[in-house]
Amino acid sequence: MSQTSSFYIKQSAEQFDVIVVGSGITGGWAAKEMCERGLRTLMVERGRPVEHRSDYIGEGVDEWKLPNRGLVEEKLAADQFAEQRKCYAFDDHTKHFFNNDRDMPYSTPEGKPFSWIRGNQLGGKSLMWARQSYRWSDLDFEANAKDGHGVDWPIRYADLESWYTHVERHVGISGGRENLAVLPDSEFLPPFEFNTVEAAMKKKFDASFAPARMIMGRCAHLTKPNEKHLEMGRGSCMARSMCNRGCSFGAYFSTQSSTLPAAAATGRLSVATNAIVHSVLYDAKTNRATGVRVIDAETMETREFHAKVVFLCASTLGSTQVLLNSTSEAFPTGLGNSSGVLGHYLMDHLFGAGASGRVEGYENDYYSGRRPTGPYIPRFRNVAEQHPGFLRGYALSGGAGRKGWQQQGGKPGFGKDYKAMIRKPGQWHFGLYGQGEMLPRYENMVSLHPTKKDKWGMPQLHIDCTYSANDDKMREDMADTAANILESLGVKDVKKSIKTTEQWAPGLSIHEMGTARMGRDPKTSMLNGYNQAHDVPNLFVTDGASMCSSAWQNPSLTFMALTVRACAYAAEQLKLGKL
Incomplete structure (x- = not known):
């Protein structure tokens, strides 16, 4: 796929069927599933385009051909990658896949470090994830109900079993x-x-x-x-x-190697890159999300995209930041937050x-x-x-x-x-x-900082987790x-x-979960068992933000299964005119 491909757009007056915010593991799947179900889909990504094969600039490059033998020059690392450099996958071959901490900072309380590892580009962290893939079992989905920590999951293994299979046959x-x-x-x-x-x-x-x-x-x-x-x-x-550098063989699963080309092949996909989602647009009269407001990462200009359904797949903290920033008279503390749990119950793996x-x-x-x-x-x-x-x-x-x-x-x-x-x-x-497994706790939370902003004038995320x-x-x-x-x-x-907290702070496992959890009761959760917002029927959150607990297995396979299940449900509801 070339960056001149017809699916890249800058702006559009079209009302899409679906907007997918984020292009990583879940965003790629949401785009693929919706496009293949006949729906005009817009994928919105805050980072730059990355083309499969041609943009894997560190792939196959020997250490001795780099200025510092694969190490990132210290001043550059300290200035732009203070947190990202802590990730096992960060070096001179891969630094272009990692977030610039200087431009996109976040805050933490004194003495409570948190490492937010991010990959802001088309494909997100699917380009450098560790690829461990495990199903969860009812031991995991029943844990909260049995010991009283967190709310009961609204689903069980049987609800996801066929969707795991659907994902695995495609992923490999x-x-x-x-x-x-x-x-x-x-x-x-x-x-x-x-x-x-x-x-x-x-x-x-x-x-x-x-x-x-x-x-x-x-x-x-x-x-x-x-x-x-x-x-x-x-x-x-x-x-x-060399997996973290991108794989031209497509041997490991990534958005670029798998879900994006599948979505593009339908002719129903549009992609807007360098488009930072500021908030979800909301119409109080219809009680529906109507699209997203974005800031152009390069020009700072704002514009809007519109759709019948919105899927947030921007990563656990990314999606929650968007929701917290989507305020209105109906939802003064964040879109769909009548329960008050938005931002709470943040988890990572130990x-x-x-x-x-x-x-x-x-x-x-x-x-x-x-x-x-x-x-x-x-x-x-x-x-x-x-x-x-x-x-x-x-x-x-x-x-x-x-x-x-x-x-x-x-x-x-x-x-x-x-x-x-x-x-x-x-x-x-x-x-x-x-x-x-880290237990879900209310006091582990994220919020918008009252005064600190990022390069684009958006409130910084304040992360309080221990x-x-x-x-x-x-x-x-x-x-x-x-x-x-x-x-x-x-x-x-x-x-x-x-390792001490200073050596391995929460977040460094890169398995953030929670902060917009699903549940059976709208009074104690944001989403239902189909990852659909209780308060706003055409809003779905299918990344790690939706998780009720962290289990002990790597979560990405479960994120994918939840996403394709939610897509099937949303497509059917849209067809029936209920969204």
Whole structure:
């Protein structure tokens, strides 16, 4: 697709059937589904256009061809990327995919850090996400009702099961069938393989810790593309470990490689880039959203787009910022906020705790390729028995590897013997690290700052979020349990690690959820079970903002399933004249 393609527009007087705000994982899906259902759809993206393949400027570029060997020059990093640089995927190959913190700042209370990692361009963070893809189960959808934290989900696994399948067949998820109650199986492509040490550890773990099991992590990579994938121009994963730079093979799922071309192929898609959504337009007489007001990112001019239905897919905090900024006499605290919960119950996943150590033996074994996933131990805490220290649970992931030439890089020497020493691989090591569930709490919230503005004159988002005692106890158990498992598997010199809040602030897991949650009761939630606003029937929010709890699995696959389900419902309601 070229930037001169007919679907790019600057302004339009047309009343579209649907406006989709955001072009990331959920926005791409909303556009695809609505276009394929015969609806004229406008995708509005605050960032610049990014063309598949041609705009992946860091792809295939070797470190030694960059001025600072892949590192971002310190002054530039500190000035423009103070928060973004904390992300694992940020370097000189990828910095163009990350938000400029100087132009788009946000605020936090003193002593309460929060890392808001953003990718403002066509495709959003789908270009550099970690691609781990897991279904949720009824253990997750029933958790709030059982322990009283958060509102009860208005849906259960059965409501999403067929939509998970719909998404997975298009995306392409590699993994193996395990028949685990806590982690339902997906529609799978072949899984990636364990290396020799991981296979040995898996055998020991499965025998010692049943019914818990070590499996290969499930990820949105094409290990064996099917006919539909090939028709889309997507190919097999080359295991290059360059995913965050963009993938010209289309081997991992992104908006550019998958949903955007599918939407464009219908001839019903329009795309407005560099269009920052200021607010949703609202007509009190009809009680309907009528479109969006945008600010041109380059000229600062304002304009409007109009549609019969509005889908907010701008990311958890992005969508909530738009809603908070959409005020009127009917909704003085934000559009659709009669419940007063808008902005509250912010969650992220708990990371930064685990253990690692040396593995003896296997000196004659090595591995090839740069596999995009690794061993994964699905949740085992608080499944059959309640842990006395904390509620909910976590997964452990990690893997085994050997130290490479870098370990010798600082040693003196030259010539044949030195080269031979560098080529010799080092000690095997194995590690496990947790990803846990943060409880939904009212006091974890976002609001609009009363005085601070961004470059375009919009109120900055003020983020007030901390870990709870339950979160802290869970992270302690992650490290303790990981260490105990490793020692039982024969790993040597095991060392635990738990990062501090300063080292791993909320937000840095990049799994923000909540702040515009769904629920059964309009008095305690923003959205119903179809991601439809209780107060404004033609307004839908299908990104992470809609989540009632965070579960322990990566959330993106569930975001996608919720989006396609909401699209099917909205399209039918529109056809019936109810929106």
